[in-house]
Amino acid sequence: MAPVSPFSPRSPLPQEQLRRYLAGELDAAAQHQVELHLEQDPLLREAVEGMRLPGSLAAMEQLHNTPPPAKSMSSGMKIGVVAAAAVIIGAVWWYASRPEVGVAQQASNASTEVAPAVSKEQRAAFAEEVTRAKALPKEMRTGAASEEPFVAAVHAKRAKKLDRTKEEVVPIETRTTPIERTGTDDGPRTLDRSPSHRQLLFLHDLKLVDPSELYPANPLLSVRTGSVEARFSDAEARANAPSEERTIGYADFMNEALGRFVAGDRQACLEQLFYLMDQHPDDVNALFYGGLCAYELGLHQRAMAYLERANTHRIDTFKEESEWYHAMAVEKAQGIDAARPLVMKVAQRGGFYAIRADEWLSAR
């Protein structure tokens, strides 16, 4: 590797790092790295001058959450768009005013109802199950060690695809956003945004759907303290004990849980996510990472259940990953023949896991 020059920044400057620099949240070494960028970039230098003015950071945050403008329209096009909108609105009003629509809407609502929260018996069963779990061998686990060999192949495939100028470019969902803590919890809301504009949050370099996509206000979650776990000799006693609880914001909760995930403690992570699902059964982040943990702990039935729900969730951020790991859990629980059609579907989809799916099919 070429030596790093003291005159060059080590890496590109993320927007969040710039925000923290302006807010005075960086240590001296990190400040220096930002200032290396300032020294070599006239645009950044001038922008920072403006960003230091009062009200700038808050306005920048609003801008960050605003989608880019559509192409400017001619007045003729504008008249056409307004006319088309009027026709569509009229058609929707006519359709909604039909008496049978109300019934259909109720049926639709029933099919998207959230799964009921777990009972005390289910909690005890879960605790028992996790205690007796037999983890998968290391080479079969999820995460960087197993994913990285496939990354280069995927990059090469995508680079080849991007050479064709008319090819559609897959949007990169890497935008992060700070969490607003409002302290109320009214449950999940129905969303109508397309997957390409889903706001994401990354904790420990793991992808999460931003809670603003799942909840109308950032929920406060109850967390059992570790001291409860240590006091009891068995799973049943622990499940029946009154919990000593504290509440924390969603991001902090997930930060703890995923910290355990990346540290390799799948059991602790699963326990924490199970606790989240107890409070919010339809949380897609908990369903996905809970599914991964269950898979690695050899709890294949549970993994199948969680990953199937993550795969078919109304927020499809984890669809690709869930589909693959659900297929792997099916293989473990029900055998190769049961998993084969699911793996074929992954291969045909052509996403990140298609290469692995092809290899799986070739080997069996």
Add this chain to the structure above:
Amino acid sequence: MFLRSSTPEPLSDEDLVLRLKTGHQASLAALWDRYAHLLFGVAMKYLRDTERAKDLVTEVFGALPDLLVKHEVRTFRPWLHTLARNRCLMILRKHDPNVRMDEHVQPQLDDTEEAVLREADLQRLEAALEQLNEGQRACIRSFYLEQLSYERTAERTGFSVEQVRSHLQNGRRNLRLLLQRPLSSP
């Protein structure tokens, strides 16, 4: 893929511009993510009003597809910088006709200066540093070689942060000139 470290390398600005020119609207969103906050900062510097600054950013990006078709843009970043600055100056000229437009596209440091500094070996760098004046030498050493921040460099040298930045700019330029001289030159 749920790991952030495994996401593909982002496209360059120039690749995105090419795609935008062919009507690929998602490229505009990618450029927005990269540049909207920077243009906002530039607009704030000149207009001193958050709403006017946000409007300017929206206006620039709304016009971007058409402008990129009309203009030959070799390096997008400095071009966009000049475009945004000129739009700000046009707004200011409405109130003060003496405001002058800026047609000059400022090159990035990387083109020459940084490349020369980056590639200089330590011995030649030290020799060149000794030929700078005291202020420039002290600031270059503290900021670049000891990797101190502006503030720490200012504390150590006794200069203000503005003076530190001025010494760094002038010191870099002089270093480049010294390093580009043939070895046999005095």
